[in-house]
Amino acid sequence: MRKLLRMLPLAVAALCCIFGPASSTAVAPPDRQVAITIDDLPAGSANSLSAATIIEMTAKLLGTLHDQKVPAVGFVNEKKLYKTGEVDDRIKALRMWLDYGFELGNHTFSHASLNQVGLRAWEDEVVQGESVIRLLLAEHKMKLRYFRHPYLDTGRDLQTRRQAEAFLVERGYRIAPVTLDAWDWMYAPVYEDAKKRGDTALQQKLTDSYLSYSDTVFAYSEQLAKQTIGYEPKQILLLHANQLEADHIGDLLDVMRKRGYRFVTLEDALSDQAYGLPDTFVGEEGTGWLDHWAITQGKPPQGAPVFPQWVIDLAKPLHQPQP
Ligand SMILES: [Zn+2]
Helix, strand or coil, X not given: CHHHHHHHHHCCCCCHXXXXXXXXXXXXXXXXXXEEEEEEECCCCHHHCCHHHHHHHHHHHHHHHHHCCCCEEEEECHHHHCCCCCHHHXXXXXXXXXXXXXEEEECCCCCCCHHHHCHHHHHHHHHHCCHHHHHHHHHCCCCCCEECCHHHCCCXXXXXXXXXXXXXXXXXXXXXXXXXXCCHHHHHHHXXXXXXXXXXXXXXXXXXXXXXXXXXXXXXXHHHHHHHHCCCCCEEEEEECCHHHHHHHHHHHHHHHHCCEEEECHHHHHCCHHHHCCCCCCCCCCCCHHHHHHXXXXXXXXXXXXXXXXXXXXXXXXXXXXX
């Protein structure tokens, strides 16, 4: 919930007033590139889903990505594997990622925030979070190489941030930044609840809202990138493993294609020089790297899109998982 409190004061300026509707242009969109990353594996709400449902959801999500030849890296919280009687099946859901040709990275054992648990405990979380995925990757002749910060919390002070980064580098990790994020984790519990109740009308309403909000966030982020670093870098999109994405990631990919995006690997995206730009961002609340760069330059971003309040209101009573 703390992420949400941060957004409420922003509920004034609608993005369309600033940049105009995203679809009004008749010219072909520019050539854009994006890498897809999917967090909180094996599933955001793994605690309340059966292993069978997780496997079914994973097959659907990966099937779409695989059919459309879209690369992706999934970031794992291994704690979610340990449910009595289901450990093997939950590991099977992770193995599917590699069998389908995708890659796995570490997202800490229990989704620990560097800003909350302190450096030492967080380092333990990183180490504990890599035991199963390291084995699975070795089975596929791959090496563990990517790390994603839970909540995008990278440290409340620069010393902690730099020490954590040095620790990750020492263990062979490359940090996976995020530049595009449309808060699918906020929609997901509401969507999953509607699905459980068979409320297809609400599922459709949520899907429409999610896709249109994503389009708005992409437009805003492209502008912010141009203002901040002078061009649109190879973007990195943050999604989460949930039923909304399993059912509709194909629709989201279509939204991106309409904006001119091609889908590249995380490795390719990270080759963009943007990811080596000065970045001294620190804060109580994690945020994306476009914000990092803008804040580093002393130009905090203005006019971010407003997240639909009605979704927040429906999500509140559902104790939704955090990003
Ligand atoms: Zn997460």
